[in-house]
Amino acid sequence: MPQQNMAALFTPITIKGLEIKNRIIMAPMALSLGFRSDRARAFYLERARGGVGAIVLPGTAVDVLASDEAWGKRGALASFLQGLSSLARDVHDAGAKLGIQLWHGFRFPAGLMGDQGELVAPSPVEKARELKAAEIGIIIGKFAAAAASAKEAGLDFVNIHGAHGYLLHRFFSPLDNRRNDKYGGSVGKRMAFALECVKAVRKAVGEEYPLFWRLSSEEGVVGGITLEQSIKLAKALKKAGVDVIDVSFGRLPRQIMPSKRQPMGTYVSQAEAIRKEVNIPVIAVGRINSPQLAAEIISQNKADFVALGRQLITDPNWVRKAQEGRYDDIVYCDSCNKNCIRFIPEIKKAPASQDLPLCNLNERAGKEWMG
Template identity: 40%
Template sequence: MTSFPNVFKPGRIGRLELKNRLILPAMGSQLSAKDGSVTDELIDYHRTIAAGGVGMVTVEIAKVHPTTGGGVGVTLYDDSYIPGFRRLTEAIHKAGAAACVQLWHAGRQTNSALTGMPIVSASEIACPVCQEKPKALSVEEIHELTQAFAETARRAKEAGFDCIELHGAHGYLLSQFMSPYSNHRTDEYGGTFEKRARFPLEVIEAVRKKVGPDYPIIYRISGVENVPGGLTIEDTKRIAPMLVSKGVDAIHVSIGVYESLQYTVPPMDLDRGFNVWAAAAVKEAVQVPVIAVDRINTPELAEEIIAGGKADFIAMGRPLLTDPQLPNKAMQGRVSEIRHCIACNQGCVDRLTIEGKHVSCILNPACGRGLETEFQFEPIQGQKKAVVVG
C-alpha cells in the first residue's frame, strides 16, 4: 500500500480519468524546431516524464496565431502541424500518461522582433518588462483570435490530446483583457468587471462549441497578479464560477505576471507550497477540480494538500525535471531515492531565457539531452573520495 493514498488515487477532469493526482504543467523547453514543430527531442523529453508515473503531461505553450510568441513554445495554428503532435501524443500515451496541451497568446508580453509583426493587447499599454507599446485589438480582431483559439483546440483534439488548457494566467492575452491593470478599454470588452471578462468567456464558449460537450477544458489563472491595480484573490473567486458556467472542467491556480515573475517561477527563498492558499480559496468558489502549483516538490507535501481539501490535483513542473521518476519512486516506497528540486532556476529558467538554450537541470544531467530513457544513477561500491571545485 502506498504511503500517499490521496496522491495516487485516480481523479477525473470532466470525463477524463487520470491514474493519479500529479500533473506536469506546461513549461518551455526550447526543444521544438524553429518553426514550433515537434522534434524527436521534444518527444523524448515528454515521453521520459510520462514514463516516470505522472498522471498527465501538459505540453508547453502552443501558439494559436501568428501574432504571438516568436521563437518560444510550439506552434499549432495550422493543420500542417497536426501529424507531428500526433507522434507526440502517441508517445505520451504509450508511456502511460494522459496528454494535454496549453493554448496560448502572449499579447503584449513579447516583442515585434520575435513575432515579425505588431504586438497586440487589450489596450495600448506597454508591458513594463517588454517595453513595447502594443496595438489595441479591434473588435473584429478579437473575434478573429477567439476563433483562432477554437481552431487550435480542434487541432489539439485531432492530434490526440486528451484535453486542452487555456492559458489565462501570468499576464498573457486572456488575462490582459480580464485585468484592470492592463485593460483600459471603454467598449464592450472593457470598463466593467463583466466586460473585461467577456473575451476569455467568449473564447471558452467558442472552444467548447468546436470540441464538443465532453472534451475536457482546463483554465489556468493567476490567483493574484501581485502588481498594484492587478487582479486580487477576490476577483479570481468571482471570475472562477463564470469560467465554469461557460464550460471549464478544472481550474489551475498559478500566480503573477511578468512584473512579478519572482512568484510565477519561485526561487528557493519562497516557501514550499506558498501559493496553495490561492488554490484553496478558488476551490471554495467552484464545484470543479482545482489544480495547485508552485514549489510543491515532495510527495509528502502533495499528500498533505490533497488530504486537507485544498486542491484536487498537484502540478509539479521543475521537480519532474530534476527527477522524472518521482511519481514511481513515491508510489513504490522509494522516497529516499527521489532527487528534489532546489528551485535554483539555473537550468530550467536562466538557461532558456538568458543563454537561449534548451531546458536542463543542474541536478539531472540527462534532462533535455535525449539521454533520459537510458540514463540511470548507480550506487557506488565502497567509499570514494570527491573534490568539489567552485
C-alpha cells in the same frame, strides 16, 4: 505520513470521461524542445514512464494550431498535427495523458512563434496599440480552431493560458484594461474576452472534451487582479464550460517560478480558496516538491491535482519513487531558477543553448534522447 494520505495522491479521477490515473500533472514549461524532435519525445516519454498522470505541453501560439495560414508557403499544419498525434500515442502507451496549452501573447497577427505582427494590448501602453473588437473576434476564432486541431490530433485536453500577463490575463487585469466597450470597464466586462473564448472553444470541441483554464489568482503587483476577482472569474469560467481551473500566480517576470526563498507549496492556499467557491476540480502549483506535501494537498481537499513543474525536470521518476515510498531517492529541485528558465522568451537569462542541461541538478535533462 499516514498511508491513506499517500493513497489519495494515487486515486484516479475522471474529467469528462477522461480517466487520469493519479493526481499528478506535469505543469506546462516552455523549454525550447518543440514537439516532434527525438529530443522532445525522449524528454516527455521519460516523464510519462516515470508515472505522471498527465503532461501539459507548453504554451503554444494558437496560430500554430489554428490554420495553415500562419505556416505560410510551407503549409505544414498537417505534418505538425501528425507529430503531435504520434507523441500522444507514445505518451498514452507509457500510461499518461497528454494535453497542450493554448497561448496568445502580445502581437497581432501573432504568426507561428507568436512574435510577428504589431504589439497589441487591451488599452494603449508604451509601444502597444489597443486591440480592436474585431481583432478580438479573430483571436477567439483561433483559440477555437486550435482546440479543434488539438482534439483531432488525439490530445486528451486543452489548457487555455489565461495567466502570467499574456493577452487573456491582460484583459482581466485592471492594470492593463482601461477599455469602456464590452471588453472592459467592470470586472464582468473584463471577463468577456475569456468567456467568449471558452464558449467558442467549447463549441469547437463539443461538450465532452476536457477544457482546463490556467489563471493567475493574483498578479503580485499593487492594483492588479485580486483573489476575490479571480474567484468571480473562476465561477464564470465554469458556467461558460471550463472543467478544471489551474491556479497559478503572478505576471511575467514576477513570481511565476517561486524562488528558494519562498515557502514550499507557495500558491496552494490560492488554489484552496478558489476550490472552496467553484464546484469543479482545481490544480495547485508552486514548489510542490515533496510527496508528503503533495499527498497532504490532495487528502486535505486543498486541490484535486498537484502540478509539478521544475521538480519533474530535476527528477523524472518523482512519481514512481513517491508511490514506492522511496522519498530519500528523489532528487529535489532547489528552485535555483538557473538553467530551466533561460528558455522563457520574456526572461532570456542565458542563451537557449541545447548543449547545457535543462537543470543544474540533472545532467540528463534535455539529453534523454542520447540514451
